[in-house]
Amino acid sequence: MHFETRAIHAGQEPDPLTGSVVPPIYQTSTYKQDGVGGLRGGYEYSRSANPTRTALEDCLAAIEGGARGLAFASGLAAEDTLARTVCQPGDHVVVPGDAYGGTYRLFAQVLSPWGLEFTAAAGHDVEAFRAAVVPGRTKVVWVETPTNPLLGIVDIGAVAALTHEAGAILVVDNTFASPYLQQPLSLGADAVVHSTTKYLGGHSDVIGGGLVLADADLGERVAYLQNAAGSVPGPFDSWLVLRGIKTLGVRMDRHCENAARVVELLLAHPKVLDVRYPGLPGHAGHEIAAKQMKAFGGMVSFRVEGGQAAAVEVCNRARLFTLGESLGGVESLIEHPGLMTHASVAGSPLEVPEDLVRLSVGIETVDDLLEDLTQALG
Numbered sequence: 191m192h193f194e195t196r197a198i199h200a201g202q203e204p205d206p207l208t209g210s211v212v213p214p215i216y217q218t219s220t221y222k223q224d225g226v227g228g229l230r231g232g233y234e235y236s237r238s239a240n241p242t243r244t245a246l247e248d249c250l251a252a253i254e255g256g257a258r259g260l261a262f263a264s265g266l267a268a269e270d271t272l273a274r275t276v277c278q279p280g281d282h283v284v285v286p287g288d289a290y291g292g293t294y295r296l297f298a299q300v301l302s303p304w305g306l307e308f309t310a311a312a313g314h315d316v317e318a319f320r321a322a323v324v325p326g327r328t329k330v331v332w333v334e335t336p337t338n339p340l341l342g343i344v345d346i347g348a349v350a351a352l353t354h355e356a357g358a359i360l361v362v363d364n365t366f367a368s369p370y371l372q373q374p375l376s377l378g379a380d381a382v383v384h385s386t387t388k389y390l391g392g393h394s395d396v397i398g399g400g401l402v403l404a405d406a407d408l409g410e411r412v413a414y415l416q417n418a419a420g421s422v423p424g425p426f427d428s429w430l431v432l433r434g435i436k437t438l439g440v441r442m443d444r445h446c447e448n449a450a451r452v453v454e455l456l457l458a459h460p461k462v463l464d465v466r467y468p469g470l471p472g473h474a475g476h477e478i479a480a481k482q483m484k485a486f487g488g489m490v491s492f493r494v495e496g497g498q499a500a501a502v503e504v505c506n507r508a509r510l511f512t513l514g515e516s517l518g519g520v521e522s523l524i525e526h527p528g529l530m531t532h533a534s535v536a537g538s539p540l541e542v543p544e545d546l547v548r549l550s551v552g553i554e555t556v557d558d559l560l561e562d563l564t565q566a567l568g
């Protein structure tokens with residue numbers, strides 16, 4: 191079955207009781223048992239499993255092409271559960287050189303005191319990842335591509351090969367691309383992480399996370415910790431993400447088209463210094479992106495002449511581009527990463543340029559977006 195058909199149908203057979211075409215929101219914490227241990231539909235308590243969440247988890251597995259999908263209360267909850275499943279204190283992890291700030295904070299401030307050691311790869315090329323691997327100790331190589339907020343591109347297939355040579359597993363954060371544009375498991379990754387808050391949910395109305403594992407046994411181990419530590423999403427949040435996934439393909443096509451037009455405008459603007467978009471032939475990762483992505487996505491970053499004050503001014507002047515954190519919703523957002531999403535990495539090697547502005551280009555009529563950006567740039 192093709193991607194968009196899977197997105198609409200996988201895990202979502204009509205409800206056996208009523209024929210409801212849309213999976214119901216099973217807003218229940220517990221399930222009646224027919225005698226002790228006699229479970230009717232395999233469900234006993236909604237931290238362990240809930241039918242609405244199961245529908246989402248099966249759909250996630252189907253759209254990423256994995257053996258097991260798992261849904262979480264947030265992207266970071268998914269990351270934390272995966273890291274604690276595959277690593278023990280004393281193990282070593284390689285993280286991206288410009289990981290999402292919250293991912294870096296998780297490793298630096300939470301998992302490091304727990305006993306994990308990590309190295310941030312000094313770049314996006316294969317050699318940077320190879321240099322960061324500690325043979326015999328590295329358990330996980332963690333990749334984001336495109337990266338947040340600098341839109342760097344990592345060659346998933348090449349990093350998968352060196353990761354496996356070192357006896358480690360490759361985790362890809364596929365939040366920026368979404369499975370519609372990029373299929374990391376088919377390129378050799380072992381696990382895919384999502385902040386489903388973003389393109390999968392797609393409407394800026396839910397916080398959620400997802401994991402898809404290539405290997406069913408690893409999936410079972412992560413599911414054990416998901417239940418034991420309990421960072422699960424509620425049924426309504428699961429339902430919202432599942433509904434969002436149904437339109438992922440058409441939304442992504444429009445995000446990509448609109449982003450390409452926004453990039454054109456930015457390139458021609460005298461106050462814009464540096465446009466970061468993997469679709470640009472001059473982007474360092476363009477060829478790799480063209481090879482491993484179906485199109486180049488809806489995220490665009492750029493630097494503004496005049497330093498931090500000028501970049502902040504552009505963010506404050508935007509009207510249709512809403513000033514706010516997050517990304518991947520139908521509405522366009524603008525933000526200053528240095529003072530907003532990535533404030534937690536200030537002073538670390540991951541600090542972002544102070545004159546950087548990040549756009550999440552939505553699916554509004556593009557002419558309105560261009561008009562707003564033109565006035566915001568002044």
Ligand SMILES: Cc1ncc(COP(=O)(O)O)c(C=O)c1O
Binds near residue numbers: 398
């Ligand atoms: C690339 C990426 N990964 C993970 C996360 C964390 O997801 P959440 O905010 O749902 O915990 C984010 C959040 O912005 C992100 O951008």
